[in-house]
Amino acid sequence: MTSPVYLFDLASRQSNWLAARQTTISGNIANANTPGYRSKDVEAFVDVLDRTKLAMAATDGGHIGFDASRPESMKVKKADSWDTVHSKNSVSLEQELLKAGEVNRQHTLNTSIVKAFHRMLMSTVRTS
Numbered sequence: 001m002t003s004p005v006y007l008f009d010l011a012s013r014q015s016n017w018l019a020a021r022q023t024t025i026s027g028n029i030a031n032a033n034t035p036g037y038r039s040k041d042v043e044a045f046v047d048v049l050d051r052t053k054l055a056m057a058a059t060d061g062g063h064i065g066f067d068a069s070r071p072e073s074m075k076v077k078k079a080d081s082w083d084t085v086h087s088k089n090s091v092s093l094e095q096e097l098l099k100a101g102e103v104n105r106q107h108t109l110n111t112s113i114v115k116a117f118h119r120m121l122m123s124t125v126r127t128s
Helices: 006-030 045-052 093-127
Strands: 040-042 056-060 063-066 076-078
Touching (some): 006 040, 006 045, 006 093
Antiparallel strands (some): 040 076, 056 063
8 A cells, every 4th residue: 555645745734725715814804995904914833733743653564654634723813913003903004915915925836835745746756
């Protein structure tokens, strides 16, 4: 029995986290004019990984595997906002757009790493 390559699992987890963060950012932007709305953000990816509890386990005397459990959920926290307007709305469009750009860069990096790893993996399979 083969187990998935850990890098692909990690990239998948980060991709899911990035999607959740982008959804939260989109919700903040959509509620930019809603009185009393407090801006939100998801917890850091490193915190999600810390809760995942990946543990190495031997599946066979000569093999090493791992527990591919997924995080149950992603916590959404109130974000630190740059300012609060008279309507008690804490959404800063500039801050949300900066976060959206950060998500875009992280997703691009994630995809580039997976593509490079896939090319390396395929080159070893072809030469074997």
